[in-house]
Amino acid sequence: MLGVFSALEVASSGLSAERVRMNTIAGNLANARTTRTEKGTPYKRLDPVFEAIPVDHDSSIVDDRRAVSAVRVARIAEDPRPGQMVYEPGHPDANAQGYVEYPNVNVVEEMVNLITASRAYEAGVTSIETIKQMANSAISLGR
Amino acid sequence: MPTVFAPIDSLHGALDYHLERHNVLMSNVAHVDTPGFRPVDLKRVDPGSFDSVLGVVMARTDGAHLGPNGLPGGTADTSVRGETFEDLAAGAGRDGNYVSLDREAAKVASNHIRYDVVSAIASAELKQLMFAANDGKG
Numbered sequence: 460m461l462g463v464f465s466a467l468e469v470a471s472s473g474l475s476a477e478r479v480r481m482n483t484i485a486g487n488l489a490n491a492r493t494t495r496t497e498k499g500t501p502y503k504r505l506d507p508v509f510e511a512i513p514v515d516h517d518s519s520i521v522d523d524r525r526a527v528s529a530v531r532v533a534r535i536a537e538d539p540r541p542g543q544m545v546y547e548p549g550h551p552d553a554n555a556q557g558y559v560e561y562p563n564v565n566v567v568e569e570m571v572n573l574i575t576a577s578r579a580y581e582a583g584v585t586s587i588e589t590i591k592q593m594a595n596s597a598i599s600l601g602r
Numbered sequence: 603m604p605t606v607f608a609p610i611d612s613l614h615g616a617l618d619y620h621l622e623r624h625n626v627l628m629s630n631v632a633h634v635d636t637p638g639f640r641p642v643d644l645k646r647v648d649p650g651s652f653d654s655v656l657g658v659v660m661a662r663t664d665g666a667h668l669g670p671n672g673l674p675g676g677t678a679d680t681s682v683r684g685e686t687f688e689d690l691a692a693g694a695g696r697d698g699n700y701v702s703l704d705r706e707a708a709k710v711a712s713n714h715i716r717y718d719v720v721s722a723i724a725s726a727e728l729k730q731l732m733f734a735a736n737d738g739k740g
Contacts, residue, residue, distance in 0.1 A: 462621065462691075463621070465675070465717045466621075466624060466625045466628050469625065469628050469629050469632050470628050470631070470632055472632055473632025473633070473634075474632075476632070476635070477635070480635065498694060504650065508637065509633070509635050509636040510636060510639070511633055511636055511639055514629075518622055519618060519681070520618055520619050520622040520644070520682060520683060520684045521622060521644060521683070521684045521686055522685075523642075523686040526625075526626050526628055526629070526642050526644070527625050527628075527629040528629050528633065529629070529632065530632045530633055530636060569654060575635075576635075578703065579631075579634045579635060579703070582631050582634065582703050582706070582707060583631055583632060583709070585707070586624075586627070586628045586631050586671060586710055589624065589710055589711075589714045590624055590628065592714065593620075593621065593624065593717050593718075596619065596717065596718050596722075597721060597723040599721075599723055599725070599730065600724055600725050601724075601725055601728035601729070601732070602725065
């Protein structure tokens, strides 16, 4: 039986996925000018990829077991787009032609992603509030 | 044989149905950023006849009376069944995700109101039983 608590589980999986996205965006913004990483290349922006994990349940209402699914971060993918080449001959990471490759992080793009992640998080919180109110009205039945 | 709790039984099914639908909608909201996710929704399976919607059947005291599919009077099937369908009306984004937050939020809100209405009716039914059990002394 799929009840209030599994609904909370599904919603919280969405919240943690959005939190992972927030963290990657924060990492991207913090490393917007990082020209050196452990691999010796400039920083490449990261993007989390989400996937759906069906929540197995028995229900008296519906037979479709795939109707409800939790979210999982499948992997954190590296953005393959090339970084911006800036002519800075004095920079220690400049190449033979005097160009420095900066990370492929676009601050505006990251800010837009940050806002959508924040809105998605808020939507998840709202649906948790709703299920709590529904549970409360079920508890107060007959009072 | 209808029992005193018969009216509550049909409301019980309705509460379960709305809780199930909330689960489904919540899963859609959680997947607002999952590439290729197709949101699902729940709809009630057509119960078939007016009597089964009401959850009561009038007793047939005469062969000429109308009855549900010619069945004799008595209790109707009060179970509520739902079936899932993909709601792709919002259109897909570039990642193949069809979830629209506004659409889902509206559905969650209306489902919540329905749940509250049904639970208010169930409360009223239980209060009436309590009134009867207390010999009408409030």
